[in-house]
Amino acid sequence: MSSAARPLIVPTAHPQLEEALRFKLERRVATAGGLGELVPLALRLGLIQGTLRPRLRQPQLLLFAGDHGLAVDLNPPQHHSTAAQIEDLLACRVPLPVFAHQQGMTLDIVDCGLASAMPARPGMLLRKIAHGTRNGRVTAAMTLDQVNAALRAGMEIAKALPGNVLGCAGLGVGSGASAALVISRITGLPLRELVRSGARMDEDELNHVLTVLHSAHSRHPGSEDPVQALASFGGFEMAVMVGAMLSAAERRMLILVDGMSACAALLVASQIAPAVVDYALFCRSTDHRGLDVVLAGFESAALLALGLESIDGTGTALSWPLVRAACALLTEVEDTVEPMPPPAEPAETTPSDFDPRPLRG
Helix, strand or coil: CCCCCCCCCCCCCCHHHHHHHHHHHHHHHHHHCCCCCHHHHHHHHHHHHCCCCCCCCCCEEEEEEECCCCHHHHCCCCCCCHHHHHHHHHCCCCHHHHHHHHCCCEEEEEEEECCCCCCCCCCEEECCCCCCCCCCCCCCCCCHHHHHHHHHHHHHHHHHCCCCEEEEEEECCCHHHHHHHHHHHHHCCCHHHHHCCCCCCCHHHHHHHHHHHHHHHHHCCCCCCHHHHHHHHCCHHHHHHHHHHHHHHHCCCEEEEECHHHHHHHHHHHHHCHHHHHHEEEECCCCCHHHHHHHHHCCCCCCCCCCCCCCCCHHHHHHHHHHHHHHHHHHCCCCCCECCCCCCCCCCCCCCCCCCCCECC
């Protein structure tokens, strides 16, 4: 492939548009006073969509679900199963579906690799690759063929979505440990930093989890390639998310990333197409310390930190009004027609609907 070929995912950098967006937002601040973090958030939305007037349409929140063979070594038999968590979600016995409905977000659960068979019903997308991954302490969690099938499934899901917003969160017993293994292998971060959930985490529990994860880690010493690391340690939910994120970024969709599993998927996706991170904003549904470490690696922070300890995706639903408010700064606040600042020096940019001529907005 020629080096001049258009990349799969185009970076959002656009100096002329960024200058015009800043000029427009400065007028908002001059009229309304300081708007804090809404200003850089609005700037990101304009650059993602390549326009001075971004529009957010039909937000989709997907919970990618899968079971992990490694979980048998991590959790006691009475642990709340992934299937039971899904039943709670579908029956609105937990807050997440209520919050999503209140905010106008469409919530669906994607069966990427649950150990049990789930019937087709509203709110479920059946994309099962296999009935759970294998135990990473014994062999690779997934074959490369399964990883490729999961990537394709994720791309197909994202391509079929309406709207231009995709929220991604993982669901599954063992998904956090699986994500820690993938992140550690790709970044070199110590597993202890990624696994410790907080000051109240029982030291015996922590040591047990680390013993299991170090055993799996040493089982696959040559998995430096991100896709190979995903196959060795990851879950079907994570692999499907990678494909969905790549396809969503290709469509210039806003991607809301919530939780360790989703962050691990974004990390793998960024190794395939670095510009995918340009389209991502971070949410959080737990105070997990490992998530702090991962977000710092992305040089970012969550939109809101409310001290939640809930199902991943909850933070996305609660952050959505903030994203809408930032977008409204550019699209719904009335303004006078003023000339935009002179264009900067020509630079290679991506096609967009940005026009430096005077306009209302």
